[in-house]
Amino acid sequence: MTLQIPEPTAVLEAATRIKGLANHTPVHTSRTLNQQTGHQIYLKCENFQRVGAFKFRGAYNAVSQLSEAQKEAGVVTHSSGNHAQGLALAAKLLGVKATIVMPDNAPAIKKAATAGYGATIVTCPAIERENVCAQLIADHGYTLIHPYDNPNIIAGAGTAALELLQETGPLDLLFTPVGGGGLLSGTALAAAATQPDCRVIGVEPATANDAQRSWQTGEIVRLTVVPDTLADGLRTRFVGEHNLPIMRQYVSDMLTVTEEEIIATLQFLWTRLKLVVEPSAAVALAPAFTGKISQPGQRIGVILSGGNVDVSQIGQLFAS
């Protein structure tokens, strides 16, 4: 099967599709952050996106392009995170039935949030998720909407960066977190379409550097265990087949950050910038925040991917 890799212009088309449905999220800046880092930093606040994360953008872009027959049959995915909620809401808005396969040990609050958008939740042991999903597709003719390894998910995810680039004007560097590579490859396409001189950089937790290694070698590195990192949105074990070619062509660098750097950056975002963001969002800001950018005075964009967190757990991290 030949992979259908989206062109940079696919992000522009996605932006037209989601207009008025996804939130045009605000861009925050901070005198303190700029002073501390010596850069001019623009934070794209996808924590203020619908369902609390950028995931709604791709989900809506993907579901809206299904055929009438596919819409009639319904969609399915396996996720316990932001993609589940994004897909549930997108499907609801488009009048499409959504079924979400979740591990039976997923937090009750995540099941409730996803069910709250009208999706049907099917639970099973975590290791059975893909099989259960495949069986549902075989039985009911559902269309799988993969969380990241899907051209329309990628193009939709890129609309966050597109809005940022259009609002800030020329940027030198643009950082995103990397899990499966949906946000990163979409962001890279957005920059390629509108600001090809802007260097797009992916950031991973050091404990989950499969994407960095895949990008370096050109072969998808598959971790055998779920990586241990606070950034729960980035515990993906491998990037997608649609994602890696885009990353190889358009991404300028891949960096890693330590758990301590993630926590320090997260604490700054919460306590000084007053933003409820998830650890994955802090990953993207961490290189600039911790002084890892060698060239001074850069104009830097950062995609703060989302804000779905357990506030009581975050509070414990910051307890002195």
Added chain:
Amino acid sequence: MTLQIPEPTAVLEAATRIKGLANHTPVHTSRTLNQQTGHQIYLKCENFQRVGAFKFRGAYNAVSQLSEAQKEAGVVTHSSGNHAQGLALAAKLLGVKATIVMPDNAPAIKKAATAGYGATIVTCPAIERENVCAQLIADHGYTLIHPYDNPNIIAGAGTAALELLQETGPLDLLFTPVGGGGLLSGTALAAAATQPDCRVIGVEPATANDAQRSWQTGEIVRLTVVPDTLADGLRTRFVGEHNLPIMRQYVSDMLTVTEEEIIATLQFLWTRLKLVVEPSAAVALAPAFTGKISQPGQRIGVILSGGNVDVSQIGQLFAS
């Protein structure tokens, strides 16, 4: 001594003074909040203001209007909260020496934040604060910048509401929290100047309803003990002499909310709207959030006063 009560137009003049120095903070809305309440709610996010609270507005407006001799001598106040930081930053920007009297048991983090803006911190037992302040004024000729009982502090505080009213167009109701009455009276002046049909409403914790009683009777009610409420910014024992006449003339109603209502509203603001706000900010949203507005379909503004909180403490409140 005749009180100098500011006119509504004083807020317009203050807005000119702080332009480009205070942040023009964003207004957030939420489909979920509107759906749940049946109203159209506009949240003025002063948690994104400089120093993390609306207090910078009044402080800058007040210090900038001092005579050259007063600026030369310096300013003083007693506060361990947001006003301390607001005054410290305003004085620094205007090249004025600021001295802040704090109780010796004030959290180290608050002392450090205030000192970080270049202010001199003087500590003493909490009960001695006013005396120590008076002595500093006698010894050094400092000008007292009272946290709320000051016409320029009031007019400056009103600029948050002014920006909100200019951005949203006609509002039916506009809510603020009430401690000493600075934000409420400034907000009432802003509405009087630009939207006299908008009903301005102050909200207090039920345990600290001195302002409601003062507004009802026309006499300043002075609590004998510091009220017990999570909303630490509203533990003020009495409203100011400049504030009450404005409240009596321009404020339409005064409401109270319970501690449980404050926590429920706060949790919604953090977990659903992804805003790090302080409990005092939740007080202002609580009547609308908990269904206390009898008339349906209102256009409602709420001033979210600030976001200076101990994240680890808030996390504990939300622990299930």
